Amino acid sequence: MKVELQNISKRFGSVLANDEVSLTVEAGTIHGLLGENGAGKSTIVKIISGFVSCDRGQILLNSQPVQLKTPEAAIDAGIGMLHQDPLDFPALSVLENFMLGWGIGNGQTKDNLSHFPFSMLLPKSRAARQLKKLARQFNFTLDIHETLENLSVGERQQLEILRLLSLGVQTLILDEPTTGISATQKEALFGAMKQLAAAGKSIIFVSHKLEDIEVLCDRVTVMRQGKVVGHCDIPQTETEVQSIAPLLVEMMFGRELAQPNKPKTAQADVALQLNHILIKDDRLNLKVQHLNVQCGEVIGLAGLEGSGQQLLLLLCAGLLPATSGTLYINGTNMTPKSYSDYLKAGVGLLPADRLQEGLVRGLSIQEHFILHQPYHHWFINWKDTLASTVQAINLFNIRGQPNTTVERLSGGNQQRTQLALLPIPLNLLLMEHPTRGLDIESSLWVWQQLIARCQTGTAILFTSSDLDEMMQYSDRIIVFSGGNISQPISTTELTVDKLGQMIGGNLN
Amino acid sequence: GTPAPTNSPTAQQSPASNEPTQDALTVGLILVGPQNDAGWSQTHYEGMKYVTQKLPNVKLEYVDKVNPADRPNIKGSQVADDLIAKGAKLIIFNSDDFKDDALETAKKHPDVPVIHASGDYAWKEGKNYKNQPNLSNIMPQMEYGRMIAGCAAALNTQTGKIGFLGPLINDETRRLVSAAYLGSKYCWENYRKKSPQDLKFKVTWIGFWFNIPGVTLDPTKVADDFYNGGYDVVMTGIDTPEAAVQAKKAADAGKDVKFLHYTLKTGCDLAPDICIGVPIYNWGPSYLEAIKQAQSGKFQSEFVWAKPDWQNLNNPDTSTVGFVRGKALSPENNKFLDQFIKGLGDGTINLYKGSLKFQDGTDYLKAGETATPQQIWYMPQLLAGIEGPSQ
Amino acid sequence: MSLKLGSFIPNSQLKLQNACWVIVTFALIALIIFLAGASPLQVVTSLWNGAFGTPDQTARVFATLAPLLLCASGLIFTFTAGLYNLGIEGQITVGAIATTFALRILQESLPASLVITSGIIAGITGGVAWGLLAGILNVYGKVNEIFAGLGLNFVAQGLALYLVFGPWKRPGIASMSGTELFDESLWLPTLGNTEATPIALILAGLGLILTVTVLRGTYFGLQLRAVGQNPRAAYILGIPALRQLLNAFGICGALAGIAGALQVVGVFHRLIPNISSNLGFLALLVVMLAGSSILWIFPISLFFSALNIGSLQLPLSLNLESSLAGVIQGTLVLCVLLGRGLSKQPKLNPKT
Amino acid sequence: MDIIVILSTAIATSTPLIFACLGETITERAGVINLSAEGTVLMGAMTGFALAKYTNNLLLGFLGAAIVGATIAAILAFGAITLKQSQIAIGFVLALLCSDLSSFLGNPIVRVSGPTVPSFKLPLLQDVPILGQLLFQSDLLVYTSYLLILFTWFYFYRTRQGLLLRAIGEQPYSAFARGTNVVLLRYLYTLLGGALMGVAGAAFSLDFKAGWSHRHTAGYGWIALAIVIFGGWNPLRVALGAYLFGILQSLASVAQSTIPDVPTQVFTVAPFALMILVLVLTSSEGLEQALKPLPPSVRRLVAQMIRTTPPAALGKTFEPD
Numbered sequence A: 001m002k003v004e005l006q007n008i009s010k011r012f013g014s015v016l017a018n019d020e021v022s023l024t025v026e027a028g029t030i031h032g033l034l035g036e037n038g039a040g041k042s043t044i045v046k047i048i049s050g051f052v053s054c055d056r057g058q059i060l061l062n063s064q065p066v067q068l069k070t071p072e073a074a075i076d077a078g079i080g081m082l083h084q085d086p087l088d089f090p091a092l093s094v095l096e097n098f099m100l101g102w103g104i105g106n107g108q109t110k111d112n113l114s115h116f117p118f119s120m121l122l123p124k125s126r127a128a129r130q131l132k133k134l135a136r137q138f139n140f141t142l143d144i145h146e147t148l149e150n151l152s153v154g155e156r157q158q159l160e161i162l163r164l165l166s167l168g169v170q171t172l173i174l175d176e177p178t179t180g181i182s183a184t185q186k187e188a189l190f191g192a193m194k195q196l197a198a199a200g201k202s203i204i205f206v207s208h209k210l211e212d213i214e215v216l217c218d219r220v221t222v223m224r225q226g227k228v229v230g231h232c233d234i235p236q237t238e239t240e241v242q243s244i245a246p247l248l249v250e251m252m253f254g255r256e257l258a259q260p261n262k263p264k265t266a267q268a269d270v271a272l273q274l275n276h277i278l279i280k281d282d283r284l285n286l287k288v289q290h291l292n293v294q295c296g297e298v299i300g301l302a303g304l305e306g307s308g309q310q311l312l313l314l315l316c317a318g319l320l321p322a323t324s325g326t327l328y329i330n331g332t333n334m335t336p337k338s339y340s341d342y343l344k345a346g347v348g349l350l351p352a353d354r355l356q357e358g359l360v361r362g363l364s365i366q367e368h369f370i371l372h373q374p375y376h377h378w379f380i381n382w383k384d385t386l387a388s389t390v391q392a393i394n395l396f397n398i399r400g401q402p403n404t405t406v407e408r409l410s411g412g413n414q415q416r417t418q419l420a421l422l423p424i425p426l427n428l429l430l431m432e433h434p435t436r437g438l439d440i441e442s443s444l445w446v447w448q449q450l451i452a453r454c455q456t457g458t459a460i461l462f463t464s465s466d467l468d469e470m471m472q473y474s475d476r477i478i479v480f481s482g483g484n485i486s487q488p489i490s491t492t493e494l495t496v497d498k499l500g501q502m503i504g505g506n507l508n
Numbered sequence B: 001g002t003p004a005p006t007n008s009p010t011a012q013q014s015p016a017s018n019e020p021t022q023d024a025l026t027v028g029l030i031l032v033g034p035q036n037d038a039g040w041s042q043t044h045y046e047g048m049k050y051v052t053q054k055l056p057n058v059k060l061e062y063v064d065k066v067n068p069a070d071r072p073n074i075k076g077s078q079v080a081d082d083l084i085a086k087g088a089k090l091i092i093f094n095s096d097d098f099k100d101d102a103l104e105t106a107k108k109h110p111d112v113p114v115i116h117a118s119g120d121y122a123w124k125e126g127k128n129y130k131n132q133p134n135l136s137n138i139m140p141q142m143e144y145g146r147m148i149a150g151c152a153a154a155l156n157t158q159t160g161k162i163g164f165l166g167p168l169i170n171d172e173t174r175r176l177v178s179a180a181y182l183g184s185k186y187c188w189e190n191y192r193k194k195s196p197q198d199l200k201f202k203v204t205w206i207g208f209w210f211n212i213p214g215v216t217l218d219p220t221k222v223a224d225d226f227y228n229g230g231y232d233v234v235m236t237g238i239d240t241p242e243a244a245v246q247a248k249k250a251a252d253a254g255k256d257v258k259f260l261h262y263t264l265k266t267g268c269d270l271a272p273d274i275c276i277g278v279p280i281y282n283w284g285p286s287y288l289e290a291i292k293q294a295q296s297g298k299f300q301s302e303f304v305w306a307k308p309d310w311q312n313l314n315n316p317d318t319s320t321v322g323f324v325r326g327k328a329l330s331p332e333n334n335k336f337l338d339q340f341i342k343g344l345g346d347g348t349i350n351l352y353k354g355s356l357k358f359q360d361g362t363d364y365l366k367a368g369e370t371a372t373p374q375q376i377w378y379m380p381q382l383l384a385g386i387e388g389p390s391q
Numbered sequence C: 001m002s003l004k005l006g007s008f009i010p011n012s013q014l015k016l017q018n019a020c021w022v023i024v025t026f027a028l029i030a031l032i033i034f035l036a037g038a039s040p041l042q043v044v045t046s047l048w049n050g051a052f053g054t055p056d057q058t059a060r061v062f063a064t065l066a067p068l069l070l071c072a073s074g075l076i077f078t079f080t081a082g083l084y085n086l087g088i089e090g091q092i093t094v095g096a097i098a099t100t101f102a103l104r105i106l107q108e109s110l111p112a113s114l115v116i117t118s119g120i121i122a123g124i125t126g127g128v129a130w131g132l133l134a135g136i137l138n139v140y141g142k143v144n145e146i147f148a149g150l151g152l153n154f155v156a157q158g159l160a161l162y163l164v165f166g167p168w169k170r171p172g173i174a175s176m177s178g179t180e181l182f183d184e185s186l187w188l189p190t191l192g193n194t195e196a197t198p199i200a201l202i203l204a205g206l207g208l209i210l211t212v213t214v215l216r217g218t219y220f221g222l223q224l225r226a227v228g229q230n231p232r233a234a235y236i237l238g239i240p241a242l243r244q245l246l247n248a249f250g251i252c253g254a255l256a257g258i259a260g261a262l263q264v265v266g267v268f269h270r271l272i273p274n275i276s277s278n279l280g281f282l283a284l285l286v287v288m289l290a291g292s293s294i295l296w297i298f299p300i301s302l303f304f305s306a307l308n309i310g311s312l313q314l315p316l317s318l319n320l321e322s323s324l325a326g327v328i329q330g331t332l333v334l335c336v337l338l339g340r341g342l343s344k345q346p347k348l349n350p351k352t
Numbered sequence D: 001m002d003i004i005v006i007l008s009t010a011i012a013t014s015t016p017l018i019f020a021c022l023g024e025t026i027t028e029r030a031g032v033i034n035l036s037a038e039g040t041v042l043m044g045a046m047t048g049f050a051l052a053k054y055t056n057n058l059l060l061g062f063l064g065a066a067i068v069g070a071t072i073a074a075i076l077a078f079g080a081i082t083l084k085q086s087q088i089a090i091g092f093v094l095a096l097l098c099s100d101l102s103s104f105l106g107n108p109i110v111r112v113s114g115p116t117v118p119s120f121k122l123p124l125l126q127d128v129p130i131l132g133q134l135l136f137q138s139d140l141l142v143y144t145s146y147l148l149i150l151f152t153w154f155y156f157y158r159t160r161q162g163l164l165l166r167a168i169g170e171q172p173y174s175a176f177a178r179g180t181n182v183v184l185l186r187y188l189y190t191l192l193g194g195a196l197m198g199v200a201g202a203a204f205s206l207d208f209k210a211g212w213s214h215r216h217t218a219g220y221g222w223i224a225l226a227i228v229i230f231g232g233w234n235p236l237r238v239a240l241g242a243y244l245f246g247i248l249q250s251l252a253s254v255a256q257s258t259i260p261d262v263p264t265q266v267f268t269v270a271p272f273a274l275m276i277l278v279l280v281l282t283s284s285e286g287l288e289q290a291l292k293p294l295p296p297s298v299r300r301l302v303a304q305m306i307r308t309t310p311p312a313a314l315g316k317t318f319e320p321d
Ligand SMILES: Nc1ncnc2c1ncn2[C@@H]1O[C@H](COP(=O)(O)OP(=O)(O)OP(=O)(O)O)[C@@H](O)[C@H]1O
Pocket: A012, A013, A015, A016, A017, A035, A036, A037, A038, A039, A040, A041, A042, A043, A044, A084, A208, A437, D321
């Protein structure tokens, strides 16, 4: 199905998320959508899928103008979308998730159901058959009776794709689907998408990752600050692809980016020592025989999401007790201590979910700084703290006022605020996806700050799904796979390819 | 008519004509339940209506539902203050629960006569006498109404099982339940000619005068349990009509059950066909008497335990306690009941006579002994033969 | 959530809109009164006379105001911590029970003023205990505070009933009228021959001032707000989130406990089953109406207690059901809540 | 007394609670807490009784009560869904407001007699040994409540619309993305739940606590809210909770004569203490641990039966865009 967008605009409050966006996706092609963070990619695809309604503009399907005011209308029109944040039902079973949405609207799934009153009933057995069939086709393994919350992000994404296919969609939209799925799953997914495109379906593929776009897409549209910057066809040959990459980067960011460099920062003293640690979780048992982290050293924790990296970070932060084993920070045994002792010992955590775990909605930047100060008095001195807040805002280049509540800050500025809140000095800094959701420019800035801290002796442990980032900034990397962990490997002995293989399960 | 004879030495016979010479007087009536509750509070309201009819220069101001559930944070004494501020010159409290409020009001307004219906603070010979010159108590001798009701129940039960839907446990309710039992036992033995062992008389207390979910037992359930458990006659002592309502439902469902209502003469109306009768209160005559005294400036603290008019039990002008018979009472049983009432009236039947035992086996009255008023009023336990807790 | 007490920035526009909604509300209430066959003007006069007609009545308004203010102050703490403390009724009740207990065992042996003081302290202890129980169920048992609170209300009520009808009943009598009256020396001193006790008012005033100060000016207040907004993030920030949640429950319980104590030593002079007199629920309405403007607690509480006391006049002078007062209070709060939503509407639907 | 008789009374008299609890269950499953239950039941009882009395038509009484219940729910829905105000706050205010309103408007019909639902023994079924006496010798309202329990369960777990209902209470945004009109459905189920709570009121005033008086059913609304949680939002378990409450109430009166030393308050308070206990037990981590050793399929089944996790979006506003 051919999808045409004409002059779509959408405003959220003061942000013009889409500004006169026009693009065409031909039937039978895979169309990439590329752009920095906040460029408006998700917004435009949400408009196509009826999740968000546009302020102005027109959508044409097979050259017919259509109104896609609700997801129902979009599904009716044969458009299905895999959302960036998974939109499924953790409390329901796989099968129920699969069926949910069948028979809504006038889509073809409605027609092939039996007649009233049986159409009222849940078509469990048929759904089970279809799910199993589709799963086999794409080489996914899913226990249909399992509750969804017990599945990994990747599995949930697989299910969602199968569900969309079961709806018989003609246009499939995938908003950043490659985060959190394994290399083999990714291959299967890409294969499936090519297969679908060959069958005449149109596919819109949203990503940050140039490589993904390059291997998968026939054509790409680049967005910046809500506007379409340009389109280009992806050439077929490897060398031509190589030549187009810098062009795309320039289109995305308006200029070429400087390559980051990381000086050596590791020092002799041991900042963190783990001995015979066992951590138990609902789904994982994680064993760490022995680990020494030097002051100033950066350790990357690589692996698929949910392979145990987060458990290790939480353990080192003092937020998750170990079942057995000991943990030393700067020579002090921290095993039996509480979270507040960890804070006193100079441990800092930078959670990935900024507004859920890192910052408190409804509180201003200044109030965050006040809360962060170790206090000795009952009463708050609003005047003094204002001065220090203004200082920090200037230092970290946060675009916001002291009394701006944090949820009104942009994602990047929230991250800057989180960084500004980290106490100085710090012995151990633990970060989940420090640059997730940040554009390349902001990422560079963030890492500059972090490297400066390493130079003062702070040891860093971080997780990231971006292998390039991991290779670039880590001194050593530990690879996690299903609760097993590798020995720390120096980045000098690694390549991205080798790392990818290890993440895929080949730890040796 | 003539006012009620009372056992009080100060009670006087005076002509009942409307004497316009007496001053206009506003009476403040404080009711614990709704004025239209088809029960206890309504009898007081109607009693005062009776007074205002007889004495047109008496004006009635009333506040109903003065209880902590309906009017939280309002005390009876506060309502009395307001009524007095509005010009009330005499205050009537209509519930046992108001005893502190009555005393407080009497103390705070020494020139305002206060009548507490039920209670014993004005009883010199009682256990709780408070020397408060402007406070009186009035209570009809409902124990006789209860005896008659108990007798009627015993005459009508087929299964020999009588249920009593009791409110909360205190001297008054123990007195009345015991009286009902005495009446039942007497008629069971003497008119039905059956052995007292075959009579089951059970009381279940719900814990208050009406249902408060989560607080009291549910009287609907208790009544159902009675009817379903073979108690084919249930008498009630609570303010609300569950016994009647559930009897009607049970009867509609084909069960042979009957009930006795309480307090108000229209009590049978909910289910006339299966109603045995209603022991009723008639406050009018006692109130009339007291208000006349207040009008003439002769109000004195007294404890009025007002008697029924045995000659004409249901006479609205003379009898403070009555018994309205329901349709379910057969002519034959009516005759027995007449005999019983007559016996009570002329003293040939005195049920407060030994030997009687308490539930725990101790003596209430030794053989041949007759109960003193104090023994009747302050009933520390239920009598032996009654099933159900005393405390 | 409409109940974020976080923002202390005055928003005059919002205030104006609120005022408009209050006017709409009163029009609505006038309509209800009219339909019930009475004149709104008469109702207003009657309510006014009922609340301020005699010194007795005025005193009663202030006697009700004190516990209401205390409960409202307590609820501000729990609301700030993001909790709907519907268990406040039970906290008042247990406070009152504890006070009664203290009075009963100490009245023989200590001078009156000491007995009263210990009674109030016992009330605080009782309130705190019951508040913390709800808190522990909420924090450690993961039981939603609304349902824990409602359940504990019934349990507290059951406890009061058990005591009034059981071990503490008057000799020979078990009745809703409560336990034996305490000796007059154990009654809080009143103004003249009325029922207003200056001590209660002073305690309530202190409670409110303390509340405002703590929430606006202290680290604890700020921490509570952070916990109320997002306990997980607050914990990671280094705030002892669970402890502060428990503190909020405890402080609210303490203030409710004082209110319960005052109901015993200042108002009823005994324990009655419904000792809380629905003041806790009324205080919830007060706080909901005040929203983020803490200082509005005072006039609203005054208005509500005047309505409650004045409503007694409705049946007396107009032959109207006095539950009209509750209808007025409820309608007022409902309309203001809906009005708040309506005034925010334009922002949610940006014009194109 | 015959245990069957006690049980059958307890079951029949729990009928109004069944309606109220199922109404609340449906509402909460859709993600909306209707805290106004107390006021709604009272208003339903008052209007149901008044209508049935003046029209002398029981059906009209029930219908009127349902409409009143739905209207109150509509105010909640408007405030909570459309205006996105706190459901708790609006529901709570409505609970207090409607309680007082029922007293105010219902004053003229206090303690007058009115029509009641006639008893009706189900032919054939009533003769089944034990079960017949236990379940099928009451009236049509009671049988309706049985059907309602089964139907609600069937609807929740066996129909498409039921799956959607659970979906909008769990993840409204996901449901929206799948083409569900979340706002419309939430309105619908809130109104439906409110209507059932109204019917519960009428079931009291026209059947199980026949008549009307001030605060006639005071307390039952709060009790219904507690039972829904006890029942873990599962219709069968909720019904079980309601019956358990009824049985405890019956036991209280039986116990008074058989074990007089136990204060009555123990039984009246027991359901609440029990509710809290069940909540603590089922929501604690210990339970998960205890279930660990079971094989996954059994564990899932057991977990589903004793799960008391509320619908994930319960009480939260839904703001697409
Ligand atoms: N619901 C919303 N309310 C307000 N602003 C929004 C909303 N959704 C998106 N925006 C804003 O619109 C802009 C475009 O957002 P969009 O999600 O489309 O970006 P994106 O290109 O998908 O970015 P990313 O790569 O981070 O996913 C951003 O500035 C964002 O903050």
